[in-house]
Amino acid sequence: MNPLGARVTALIAEDEAPQRRALHEQLQQAWPELEAIALCEDGVSALESVQAQPPMVAFLDIRMPGVSGLDVARAVAEQGGLVVFTTAYDDYAVRAFEAGAVDYLLKPVQPARLEQAVARLRERLEQRRSGAGGPDLEALIEGLESRLRPRGERLVRWITASAGDSVRMIGIDEVLFFQAQEKYVRVVTADAEGVIRTPLKELLAGLDPDAFWQVHRGTVVRVQAIDRVTRNELGRHTLSLKNHAEHLPVSGAFLHRFRGM
CATH class of the missing domain: 2.40.50.1020 (LytTr DNA-binding domain)
Known part of the structure; x- marks a missing residue:
């Protein structure tokens, strides 16, 4: 039974097909009630999906070609959704995300770590249902983007x-x-x-x-x-x-x- 008492929808955006499928399969195990309404191979298709059917939760690779996961996260946040970033690079991710993001996952995603992220998402969704606020995702995205901006x-x-x-x-x-x-x-x-x-x-x-x-x-x-x-x-x-x-x-x-x- 879904403790939130409502359908929870999700978008997964990952440009590597094997990793996209693996994350989807892991989520089916860790969060059976979650309904993946979109599996996107790039940032543009993810943005289009958010516009057509905003998800409650989005799992976004930061470094997708073209439109980055940060751009997609902005669109998700504007629609009131929550975001979990996935990344293969922990050198910049840890401190930035711990400053206030919903969560982040290092690739390859470990089952125990995913279960922890799911628990946090459930808690945040329940907080929103009860009217509690959350982290300033837009401010976090701006900070991450400045660190990831191409230089030199x-x-x-x-x-x-x-x-x-x-x-x-x-x-x-x-x-x-x-x-x-x-x-x-x-x-x-x-x-x-x-x-x-x-x-x-x-x-x-x-x-x-x-x-x-x-x-x-x-x-x-x-x-x-x-x-x-x-x-x-x-x-x-x-x-x-x-x-x-x-x-x-x-x-x-x-x-x-x-x-x-």
Whole structure:
């Protein structure tokens, strides 16, 4: 019997299929009443799932390609859900999570540790049911993101892009947006553009998340270049830029970035 007296739904986001399946199977053993409503292989699909059906609990890998577990956690927190992060790196995780996160799990996940996390989640859910508050998850996410932000040699500084019959060196400060197109990624500046073969999800790992935002599965935009986001009569959102005439689509999974702008 479920002691919470209600259905408890969960989302699992992990880009490695064997680990995703293993965590799901372990959760079925440790928490039989938990209903996994989404098993996601990347951050974008996790965001889309949160938008469509917000989970009560989310188990999120921090270092997913493209959209990170921190971005997904923000969306979950905005919907009132709880978060457990999974990570293979304990060098930065322990102190940060013990400062106030619901919990974290080191990979490979050990059954005894998972049972402990489940007990804590049950307690937090019961506290919420009785009206008690919880940790400031948004503040925790901000602190974690600052520690995980690419620095030094990890940051992309130049893009070598093909432009017709030539190759152009584009400084990262010139780029307005990146847009995936079949086998290539467009690199667009205020007055020119080129293409690169590096997948967008790999490129994101070297971009400063304070300077570039993903706004669509295939689009990453410089924040300072954004002029406005407009909603049309069909409910679809598009983004306009300050120094470029092109309008870019914004998917619902990323609209949370623009709240309060």
